[in-house]
Amino acid sequence: MAEPVEHLEPREPVGPLADDPVGLPLIASERVFEGRIWDIRRDTFELGGQSLVREYVDHPGAVAVLALDEADRVFVIRQYRHPVRSRDWEIPAGLLDVADEDPVVAARRELAEEGDLEASEWAVLSDYFTTPGGSDEAIRIFLARGLTPTSEAFDREAEEAHMETRWVDLDECVDAVLARRVQNPSLAMGVLAANAARARGWQTLGPADAAWPGRSRPREEPAPR
Incomplete structure (x- = not known):
């Protein structure tokens, strides 16, 4: 039997389309x-x-990095993901598993660890919830530009030890997403957002320290009771 839902008084739309955070008891x-x-x-x-x-x-939440070089090529990695039994193409990403860590600091770390790269320009590209019906995981995707190699290569282990890397033109990445050849959500969200932002002269980017009201609660923080 369907559960009753809360009926709200109709109201005229105000402002742009936006999610509405609600603190239910x-x-x-x-x-x-x-x-x-x-x-x-x-x-x-x-x-x-x-x-x-x-x-x-x-979930503690995560960050992802769309690293874009001067030729509009995206740095992508392919690694094995056991739940989906697939070696999928992704962009560098990692958990926010350090309490109170600045998201852009985590993003810099992940780009160095997974790509042996550092960037001089950072901006927020997109924020999203991965599965809002079953998880509180929130991911912030950064755009990283002004790329240079790190002084030393990172020593990788487990699945990351077998990663494949590639530079792919942003338009080719968009084509791969639209043709459903790649299905990683941060890759798909990142390249589509980057393509749209580029078409708008990058005016939609946010500062690297932009507020993130939807960020996941740190794992160490006790849940309210």
Whole structure:
């Protein structure tokens, strides 16, 4: 049987299309599974006078980097991802698993560790929730330009030890996304956003330290009860 939903008074649209953060009353919250990287949490909250229970992946969040060189080529990597049994093409990315770490600092680290690259220009390209119906993971994609090699190559291990890297023209990346040949969400979101931003003269970029109200809660922070 379908659950009743909260009915809100109709109102005239105001301003541009935007998500609306809502702080619903939280009755209880408990960690029902503790994983190596992320957990499963069960929340009980009120909506429309009804008590609802939802379980979701409690994720620390992540950053990703769309590194673009002077020839409008994107730095991409391919590595094995076990849940989907695939070696997928991605852009450098990593968890925000250090409490209170500045996202751009994490992005600089990931670009160096996965690409042996550093950048002199950083901007926010896009923010998104990966699976808002089942996870609180939020990812911020940075645009990195002014690229140069790091002084030393990073010593990689596990899946990263077998990574393949490539420079691919941004237009070719867009074609690959639209043809459904690549399916990694940060790659798809990043190249489509970069292509749209380029067409607008890069006027849509945000500063590297732009506010991020949707950022995931750090894992170390206790959940409200």
